[in-house]
Structures are given as structure tokens and as C-alpha cells.
Amino acid sequence: MSRRALITGITGQDGSYLADLLVDKGYEVSGVVRRSSAANLWRIEHLLGRIHLHPADLLDQLSLIKVIDEVRPHELYNLAAMSFVPASWDQPMLTGEFNAQGVTRVLEAVRQVDPAIRVYQASSSEMFGKVREIPQTELTPFYPRSPYGVSKVFAHYITVNYRESYDLFAVSGILFNHESPRRGIEFVTRKVTDGVARIKLGLADSVSLGNLDAQRDWGFAGDYVRAMWLMLQQERADDYVIATGVSHAVRDLVEIAFGHAGLDWKKHVRTDPKLLRPAEVDHLIGDPSKAKRQLEWTPAVDFTALVTMMVDADLARLSTEPRHIANASTW
Ligand code: NAP
Ligand code: G4F
Numbered sequence: 001m002s003r004r005a006l007i008t009g010i011t012g013q014d015g016s017y018l019a020d021l022l023v024d025k026g027y028e029v030s031g032v033v034r035r036s037s038a039a040n041l042w043r044i045e046h047l048l049g050r051i052h053l054h055p056a057d058l059l060d061q062l063s064l065i066k067v068i069d070e071v072r073p074h075e076l077y078n079l080a081a082m083s084f085v086p087a088s089w090d091q092p093m094l095t096g097e098f099n100a101q102g103v104t105r106v107l108e109a110v111r112q113v114d115p116a117i118r119v120y121q122a123s124s125s126e127m128f129g130k131v132r133e134i135p136q137t138e139l140t141p142f143y144p145r146s147p148y149g150v151s152k153v154f155a156h157y158i159t160v161n162y163r164e165s166y167d168l169f170a171v172s173g174i175l176f177n178h179e180s181p182r183r184g185i186e187f188v189t190r191k192v193t194d195g196v197a198r199i200k201l202g203l204a205d206s207v208s209l210g211n212l213d214a215q216r217d218w219g220f221a222g223d224y225v226r227a228m229w230l231m232l233q234q235e236r237a238d239d240y241v242i243a244t245g246v247s248h249a250v251r252d253l254v255e256i257a258f259g260h261a262g263l264d265w266k267k268h269v270r271t272d273p274k275l276l277r278p279a280e281v282d283h284l285i286g287d288p289s290k291a292k293r294q295l296e297w298t299p300a301v302d303f304t305a306l307v308t309m310m311v312d313a314d315l316a317r318l319s320t321e322p323r324h325i326a327n328a329s330t331w
Pocket of ligand 1: 011015058081082084123124125175176177179
């Protein structure tokens with residue numbers, strides 16, 4: 001009998017790569033989709049017919065209980081969230097409802113339907129915020145800098161609490177930034193690679209950015225979903241930092257992306273103070289030693305390979321369907 005997995009956030013970047021991985025491993029894969037006036041299935045179109053989709057929402061406890069009862073998964077990956085940091089200042093209450101209480105709802109639903117279900121919670125390096133030590137490990141204290149980061153700290157601790165209170169197999173993966181050609185267009189990597197492709201193809205002349213000095217530890221989403229799966233295959237539930245251990249500035253990202261397309265970034269990049277954040281996370285760099293040791297996980301794609309892969313994908317996409325996605329400069 002094949003194992004069953006339920007993914008919340010299956011229409012997102014990570015959900016789509018995780019669904020690819022689990023389908024390849026022979027899982028029966030189900031995903032949660034929320035009601036919307038227009039379908040948002042572009043990341044999982046290639047999987048339709050091989051996965052099952054169920055309506056539910058993190059805001060609605062009964063819908064979560066219903067889908068978990070129907071699917072009866074062995075493994076549940078809670079990837080659904082409001083994941084764009086700037087939007088969390090615009091909608092702090094909703095961010096808390098989705099990202100903090102939404103996780104409590106998922107854990108409660110698991111506890112009520114079948115406490116044997118193994119749960120993965122998508123925690124974030126944004127929890128480290130104004131970092132207390134370099135590099136950051138599983139033991140580094142949190143200092144979140146946005147409503148998003150604060151909501152993820154709640155989610156992390158409620159996951160730990162349900163593990164300790166009810167003996168749930170619930171793990172928290174503290175993942176550093178991870179990107180791909182399926183990344184949302186508003187995040188800086190994709191905004192840059194989409195912008196480079198538009199400029200190269202004569203569809204735009206410039207791209208506007210905020211803080212070029214911020215540093216992140218960027219990896220490839222395909223590598224990171226493998227770590228999620230490994231966490232749920234262990235004997236004991238635990239928390240892990242997943243990162244490359246290398247950080248780069250936004251400026252490095254820009255240089256590599258424009259350089260790959262044969263463009264001089266200084267001629268095309270504008271800085272816009274409106275894109276600066278009320279409180280910035282200046283420098284994230286993770287220490288993935290525990291994951292390497294216990295999960296035997298290592299990332300396969302480095303930063304340059306990631307950025308060039310994304311530029312090539314955007315060039316290919318825009319060469320065939322130039323108006324598929326709105327110009328990223330609007331964010
Ligand atoms: P993403 O592309 O923004 O996807 C988010 C997913 O959550 C989408 O499928 C979205 O559905 C769904 N969702 C949002 N609100 C929901 C609700 N109320 N009910 C049900 N589904 C809802 O994010 P991602 O990059 O794949 O990230 C996955 C998870 O990892 C998130 O929890 C994120 O916070 C966390 N994380 C990401 C990173 C990273 O660098 N990517 C790093 C650390 C942690 P729609 O398609 O309908 O919008
Ligand atoms: O790509 P970003 O928007 O990602 P951010 O804020 O680091 O958050 C992402 O990673 C987190 C893990 O640490 C996840 F939890 C979260 O869900 C999300 O996936 O911004 C990265 C950096 C920031 O310092 C930002 O100030 O890029 C800087 N930046 C500079 N100009 C910009 C821009 N970011 C965006 N989105 N747009 C710009 O124009």
C-alpha cells in the first residue's frame with residue numbers, strides 16, 4: 001500500500017516541488033487548495049491527474065478536520081502561509097490568523113482525527129531577524145523583525161508545544177531563503193531574474209529595487225523539499241536548520257543575473273526608497289551542520305547555478321509568452 005501525504009500550500013513554490021518529489025517516491029499525494037475566483041494551478045499543472053486536490057482553508061477549522069479525515073495521510077506538510085514579508089506590515093492581523101493560529105488549527109485537526117499523523121511545519125529564518133549570533137543554528141535565540149517573523153515564531157513554538165504536550169510527531173524545519181523558477185514574482189530573486197529577461201528581450205528598460213545591501217543565505221527549493229521529507233522519516237521528531245552556509249548580498253544577485261544575460265546592471269537597476277522595509281533583516285546565514293549530520297542532507301545547487309537557472313527559465317518563458325505575468329516593478 002502506498003503512503004499518503006497531504007500538503008497544504010500545494011499551489012505554492014515549495015508545495016509544487018514537494019508534490020513532484022513525493023509522486024516520484026510513489027506516494028499518494030493530496031493537496032489543499034483554497035477557494036479563489038480564478039484557478040492558480042500553474043505550478044502543479046503537470047501533476048493534475050496524478051494528485052488529489054481538496055478545498056480547505058487555514059482560517060476554517062472544520063474544513064481542515066474534514067480534509068484530514070478524508071485523506072487520512074501518514075504525513076502532513078503544512079506549507080500554507082502568507083509568505084511575503086512586506087505584506088505582513090499591510091495585513092498584520094490576517095498574517096497572524098494564517099501563519100500563527102492557522103498552524104494551531106492544523107495541529108488540533110491532526111490531534112482530533114489521528115495523532116499518529118507525522119506533521120512538518122514550515123518555519124523560517126525570518127525568526128532570527130536581528131540576529132543574535134552568526135551563523136544561526138537551531139539554538140540561536142529568535143528576534144523577528146516583521147509581523148511575518150513574529151507569526152512564524154508563534155507557529156514554531158506551538159509545533160514544539162504540541163510535540164511535547166501530546167507526543168505528536170511534529171517537526172519544525174527552519175528553512176533559509178530558497179528560490180526557483182517557480183518562485184513568486186514579488187520576491188527579490190525572481191523579481192530580478194524576470195526583470196533581466198524583460199530587459200534582454202526589449203520588454204522593459206529597468207527594474208526598481210529596495211535595499212541592495214541585505215544579505216541572505218539562498219538555496220534551491222528542489223533541494224530544500226528533500227530536507228522536509230527526510231525530517232519526517234527520522235525515528236524522533238526534532239527541529240532542523242536548512243541552509244547552504246553561504247550568504248550573498250542582493251547586489252551580488254543583481255550582478256550575476258545581469259552578467260549572465262550580458263547586461264550591465266548599473267544601467268538598468270533603480271533604487272526606490274518605497275521598497276525599503278520598516279525594519280530590515282540585514283544578514284542571514286545558516287549553519288546546516290545538524291541536518292548534514294543527522295539527515296545526511298546537503299544542497300546540490302549553489303548560488304550562481306541557482307541564479308543562472310532562474311534567468312534562463314525567465315528568458316525561455318518570456319520568449320514564448322511575454323505577457324504571462326505582470327511586470328515585477330509594480331512590487
Ligand atoms: P508560497 O509560494 O507563497 O505558497 C504559499 C501557499 O500557501 C500557496 O499555496 C497559498 O495558496 C497557500 N495559502 C496561503 N494562505 C492560505 C490559506 N489561508 N489557506 C490555505 N492555503 C493558503 O510560499 P513558499 O515559498 O512555497 O513557502 C512555503 C512555506 O514555507 C510558507 O509557509 C513559507 O512561509 C515558508 N518558508 C518559505 C521560505 C522560502 O524561502 N521560500 C523560507 C522559509 C519558510 P494560493 O496559491 O491560493 O495563494
Ligand atoms: O526576497 P525577499 O522578499 O525575501 P525575504 O523577505 O527574505 O523572505 C523570504 O525568505 C524567508 C526566509 O528567510 C521566508 F520565510 C519568507 O516567506 C520569504 O520566502 O527579500 C529578500 C531581501 C530583503 O532583505 C529585501 O529588503 O531582498 C531585499 N530586497 C531589495 N529589493 C527586496 C527588494 N525584496 C523584494 N521582495 N523586492 C525588492 O524590490
